[in-house]
Amino acid sequence: MAIGALIKDLREAQGWSQGRLADEINAAFGTGLNREYVSRWERSKVAPGNFYLRCLSAVLDVPLAVLEGEVKRRTFLSDVAATAIAPVVASDLISAGFAARLRGGPSVEDWEGKLANYGTEYMSLGAADIQRRVSGELVVVQQQLEEPRLWSVAARLMTLYAKTFPGSDGAKAVNWYRLAAESADQSGDDQARVWVRGRAAIALGYEGASLGVADMFADQAMAISDKPSLGLLNAVMGKAHAAAIRGDLKTACRLMDDGRRIFDSAGSHEQNSDYAVPWWRMNVFISLLAARLGDETTAVTAQEAARRELPDSLPRFATHLEMHRGLMLARSGDKQGGTAYARAALDALPPEKHSLTLRLLMAEVDQS
Template sequence: MAIGQLIKDLRTARGWSQGRLASEINKAFGTTLSREYVSGWERSKVKPGPFYLRCLSAVLDVPLAVLEGEVKRRTFISDVAATAIAPIVASDLLTAGFSARLAGGPSTDDWEAKLAAYGTDYMSMGAADIQRRVSGELVVVQQQLDTPQLWSVASRLMTLYAKTFPGSDGAKAVSWYRMAAKAADESGDQQARVWVRGRAAIALGYEGASLGVADVLADQAMAISNKPSLGLLNAIMGKAHAAAIRGDHDTARKLMDKGRRVFDKAGSYEQTSDYTVPWWRMNVFVSLLAARLGDETTAVEAQETARRELPTTLPRFATHLEMHRGLMLAKSGDREGGRKYAQSALDALPPEKHSLTLRLLMAEVEHS
């Protein structure tokens, strides 16, 4: 399959026009791509270069290897149609939801066990796999929203689901984060209300996307409770990243110090769940934040500390740390060296392990 046809198929599967695809790339990467240029790609009049291939990979949520022809494109499209697009509209999902309702559905304890499993799976699985599975769970849980506890479950599932979309796509990721916050409010569970907002804030702040929304959700989390918790920690660090990207370095440093104090009281021992922030993960947050601030000493110290404790089963996070070094190089003035360093780190990670966040980080390095 020619790359032009692949781009067209992926675009139409999302229900986007050529202008919408151009707009999504421009929003995410600060480019000035036109609809006519997208049309040229799709008609095979011009082939997208390496930079735009990475842009397309991020906004269309497709492995770069597919766009570069290393994976058979026709097979990929068939798999997407069978396992990613179809379940969203398939009657099987509706059947599962109503059947669960009629049978009483999973118990609250069952749902909590599912959430714990997803928290672990998220750390190593690709966004598309998580998205497919969680979409089915959301159809089931929405049939059971009779108790505050199940609203809490739904809010955390929504937050996880939102994380599978690019943060720059306000129509998807941001709307799901906002809906998750409302669902948490329905639960009356203060811990859930803080956690879903904090998780959204760190996701958007780390990605450098929708910074205004990151700030709002972080502020809401901090207003709900100032009791040390992982939700509060995520909110503070998300707001710190947003401040650093805007150039407000004093605020970012103050928030980083505040985050460290909260971590001392709320940090977790569990190492491999999205619902936890152990010492190594806190240092991943600090590593990127310090790189954005141009604080090489703090960044390198955080990177070395994170590497000592990072589980070997989570190579994606090791890639994050290496790409932070690339960002540091780029910000110090060696843009080409930083780009090459970050790209080499990304290329060393198997394509199926790539994440939307890593792709956005690569774009940040290239534009530093």
């Protein structure tokens, strides 16, 4: 997707016309931008230069790296090879891709089994291991995309891959979420289209990163279908977190209530998968959201409910809950005590269990 399409999506997520976007930039930066020039950006007739990229970053609430990355977009394969952080070299990836093409690759059913396994493993494995393994899978599935259902597989793999980069890293995470959304669109499967966008929204909203992009994905998911689903639940809760971080408490509370109603219809019984939102995980979402809203009663209630059902095999999520308490302490005025509490919780978790999201949460506590 070109820079113009991204600007349009972000503008629409704000509910702005092209003229309103031009006005916002003019008010903030004293420029003489007009609606026609915004239209030329969105139609990819001209790409914004460095100055206007900074303006767009500020008014659309998106990291500059995301916009710069879109202008300098690399190819699919080079993205995989360049961003893999474990010892998977480009020659190995290329070899795996050609082998898959020559031999036909796994069946759709085999791919669905792989996805189920990755969904479970993501809950306990470190980001580096998941990233290394999924990068190879992406190159293989890329060779099989004549089958529409495999576009859905690819989209879900890309979403998982994106989760191994922090949203604050800008271009890497967001570009992969956007590729995932485009791939889901190729599948023609609305459930996959909503899920991929909703998962991106809750990931970015929970991390407190790229809030404009979180809103964009959430709005797209809700526009595709308002049928209760895990994808819609993730979208609504991601948008709620973005609103809370911005200080829009009324919107955040309304969306939290909407999320609870969707959960009542679509919550899952599966406990240990990234593709599931059981009761304990819904309460993890609410715990952090309420902590950000300063609603201590709701936060503590959600934390206690989550602990009662949280599987012992998932200590990382118990750490999330403890760090939410640290955030509440810091927000209530005891910054030193809150920071120490959150840091102790993080340090108690073995380093190999740490996630990028936990590190971002620690940074949020530090900055409270």
